[in-house]
Amino acid sequence: MISLFNKKPVPQPRKGRVAVEHGFSGGAKPQPKGKGPAGQGVEAPDDQEPDDSAANRAAGVSSVMMMEVQEARFDAAPALEEAAILYANRQDDAARAALEEALAQDDLPVPVVRQAFAMLFDLFENAGNRSDFESTALAFAVRLETSPPAFNDRSNIKQESVRAGNLPQVAFGAKLDADAVRQCDQARAFAAKNPALRLDASKIESVTPEGAAHLHALITGLQRSARTIEFGGASHLTALLDSLTETGRADVPQTYWLLMLDLLQLQGKLAEYEETALNYCVTYEVSPPAWVDAPKPKAGRTSGPPEPAAPLPDDAFYLSGEIEGSAQATVKAIGDYAAEKSLLVIDTFNVKRLDFIAAGALLNLVSALTSAERQVEIRNPSPLIAALLVAMGFTECARLSRRKEPKPRP
Secondary structure: OOOOOOOEOOOOOOOOOOOOEEEEOOOOOOOOOOOOOOOOOOOOOOOOOOOOOHHHHHHOOOOOEEEEOOOOOOOOOOHHHHHHHHHHOOOHHHHHHHHHHHHOEOOOOHHHHHHHHHHHHHHHHHHOOHHHHHHHHHHHHHHHOOOOOOOOOOOOOOOOEEEEOOEOEEEOOOEEOHHHHHHHHHHHHHHOOOOEEEEEOOOOOEEOHHHHHHHHHHHHHHHHOOOEEEEEOHHHHHHHHHHHOOOOOOOOOHHHHHHHHHHHHHOOOHHHHHHHHHHHHHHHOOOOOOOOOOOOOOOOOOOOOOOOOOOOOOOOEEEEEEEOOOOHHHHHHHHHHHOOOOEEEEEEEEEEEEOHHHHHHHHHHHHHHHHOOOEEEEEOOOHHHHHHHHHHOHHHOOEEEOOOOOOOOO
16 A cells, blocks of 8 residues: 655646645645636535525534535646546545545645545545545544544445435326326336435426326335325325225226225325225225225344434435446436426435446436536535546536535424
């Protein structure tokens, strides 16, 4: 391993690149940030206290590392850009070597030194490598004469997931019709990877028999697979369906009634369910579906990451885990989430790795949204991911905001 205390001549700078600067709460403040062109904003000025992010509080992160994103250059240490791309492509050892080689250079600017250390700490945390983290923290303290960050083990973040609020979410548009099959298929894909998900019907204004049939089939299938369903706008959709039905009118499609019974079950309204089931029986002279209790969380769970201490706010599209390959489902989900928003916020606090291909697919989506005059903010990227995003040109079409340290709970 290359000693982080060694010094070597500075390499010749590369031209035309952009870099990320990283600082730490215990050290000197980063250099003042300038303002880039429209769409390239940077997060709060140095003298402004960062917000106490509810997402970060819920994550329970103890690291004191903080990050600033600004327009700068990779000129002083092109190996940092190289390390970000190597890590994205699962070449962790090569990424580490590039960062350690950069830190062995003489006369590196202090912001670049902080950036390289931040990326190296990020790599160790993602691998759960406490011993190398602590030895590097000592080198950090000696070189920068300030306290190093605390170790935050992120090695248990393994699977890709997409989260809006605190659950994977699928939102339906104003019309619940035959096209709802797309959202239903997306929900099934999420359910294949997650024990729970959220369906949002709060924007539905009209329902067709085909749309009701698709949503009824989805809910029934999720209940059979013991998936937990959180249903936003359930009361709204129940009232809409109630206006479309009438006891004794058998010419009304049964799917309206069946979906209404599904929603009453999901809301735990047993008395209303029994009354509606009786009216359904009278209208169609058939037995109504049986009441199905909502699945309960499994007891005795001893493995996997802990549940969040508090629900995440429904203010962003949350990504987590390792996102790799074309990531078609993830990119589509983000696009659907952004469909009716003028500002799309993508929170990446719990993303451990974003590979080059997936980042390219995300960049295409972000560029398209910007061209459609939407604003995009990528919030809380880790040091390695932030460097990748800047190197790929995300700052041309999105705002990257700083990674904030959660304040201690009282």
